[in-house]
């Protein structure tokens with residue numbers, strides 16, 4: 001079976017690798033010259049640098065397992081990191097419990113409520129119910145209005161701009177859960193990881209594995225249209241050429257794809273194959 005994967009970000013490349021392992025012939029189409037999508041890198045010649053900050057947390061179990069699977073386990077490095085909070089033109093370290101308790105911008109009561117929010121949030125497993133509550137309502141309820149305004153709101157604004165008002169509590173819950181897992185409780189220190197050479201190391205390895213399995217990657221190729229064939233499969237239109245595939249998987253942002261027939265086709269296929 002001949003499969004097209006549109007998008008050469010992490011999702012597209014991992015899918016292409018997995019499908020190639022299962023014996024499918026895959027062609028990845030990536031519109032940029034460079035692979036990686038949101039996790040791509042700057043190439044400065046003598047060294048490369050991840051374009052956006054990315055970290056690996058101890059709880060990223062699937063990712064860590066996968067890195068071992070593709071032979072990059074020995075390239076993983078873990079480091080203790082520190083956390084600071086910039087408020088009222090001053091940077092405060094809050095890297096451990098003692099510093100957190102001293103954190104001057106919040107009253108003792110505010111700190112207790114903040115600590116309660118973090119501990120309570122980290123213990124929640126049923127995140128589905130949080131989808132119905134806005135992040136603002138949830139945080140005000142748990143931390144109180146003052147702590148929300150002093151601590152949470154600036155963080156939400158910095159990360160999401162005014163759009164934070166449209167976001168559900170699941171957003172902050174997933175952060176709390178993820179970051180809690182990065183803490184080594186014995187040392188009360190945060191552990192964050194990276195792959196030596198950044199995500200470029202991962203993309204280079206995936207590219208090699210995809211080619212070795214008989215599939216290929218076309219960079220600098222933007223897919224313009226996906227057209228279902230009247231009898232079988234789909235057509236991909238790029239520039240002035242059209243290519244036929246049995247299946248197509250689209251991994252770019254959803255809003256670029258507004259043909260419901262294709263979406264259904266793709267979803268069904270992903271469910272059956274993976």
Ligand SMILES: Cc1cc2nc3c(=O)[nH]c(=O)nc-3n(C[C@H](O)[C@H](O)[C@H](O)COP(=O)(O)OP(=O)(O)OC[C@H]3O[C@@H](n4cnc5c(N)ncnc54)[C@H](O)[C@@H]3O)c2cc1C
Pocket residue numbers: 006007008009010011012029030031032035036037038039052053054055056221222223224251252253256
């Ligand atoms: C600042 C920042 C920090 C982040 N930090 C973390 C982190 O620490 N940990 C973490 O797990 N995640 C992090 N993320 C999220 C992570 O980067 C993304 O979830 C992940 O890279 C998404 O991969 P993807 O393949 O699904 O999508 P994308 O990376 O968006 O890939 C989609 C690809 O499709 C291509 N494309 C689009 N349209 C077409 C077309 N018509 N034809 C062909 N190709 C097309 C695009 O060029 C792109 O390469 C961060 C993101 C950002 C922005």
